[in-house]
Amino acid sequence: MADDDGVRKYKLITENREHKTTSRGCTGKARAFYTNGDEYDGDFIDGERQGHGIYRYSSNGDKYEGDWYKNNKHGIGKMNYNGKGEYHGYWEFNRRHGEGVFTYPNGDIYSGWWKYGNKEGKGTYIFKETGMKMQGDWKEGEIKVGRWIYPNGLYFEGEFANNKP
Numbered sequence: 001m002a003d004d005d006g007v008r009k010y011k012l013i014t015e016n017r018e019h020k021t022t023s024r025g026c027t028g029k030a031r032a033f034y035t036n037g038d039e040y041d042g043d044f045i046d047g048e049r050q051g052h053g054i055y056r057y058s059s060n061g062d063k064y065e066g067d068w069y070k071n072n073k074h075g076i077g078k079m080n081y082n083g084k085g086e087y088h089g090y091w092e093f094n095r096r097h098g099e100g101v102f103t104y105p106n107g108d109i110y111s112g113w114w115k116y117g118n119k120e121g122k123g124t125y126i127f128k129e130t131g132m133k134m135q136g137d138w139k140e141g142e143i144k145v146g147r148w149i150y151p152n153g154l155y156f157e158g159e160f161a162n163n164k165p
Helices: none
Strands: 011-014 028-033 039-045 048-056 063-069 072-081 085-092 095-103 109-115 118-126 133-139 142-149 155-163
Touching: 118 142
Parallel strands: none
Antiparallel strands: 011 028, 028 039, 039 048, 048 063, 063 072, 072 085, 085 095, 095 109, 109 118, 118 133, 133 142, 142 155
16 A cells, blocks of 8 residues: 555554554454555464465465465465466465465366475376376476376376476
8 A cells, every 4th residue: 555655655454443554563363565565364473474364466466365374375275376377285484385286277287295386296287188197206396207197098107207297
């Protein structure tokens, strides 16, 4: 929110409709308006985003709804990457971490495990257009060992090199 001279200033509105210029010491539900245009509506504990909340990013239209811990996406949440897809699953300190599902704009889906933001562990990538699947063990975002399964049930099984959908 901008003040009279058009400069954006931080603003916090508590559930009791108090207007503040800082979140320090705030515990409970509140809505924060950041200087970069971002907005957060949710729980605070001692001035930090903690609990459940919705964060809207003004620069790109992304939106996260889910759990927070010490100002970080942490726990279960859903991130809509404006025009780039949607992730629903576990987060740890702002990164996809644990089990989750990513749906891409073209309808492709990855369902499986994530580690520090990358596909890692057991997972399946389904190509919507062809119905083919890559199922197996992933590391640093790439399938390493597994099956390339055709819609008719035939499959290739083995190691993959540099195969990043």
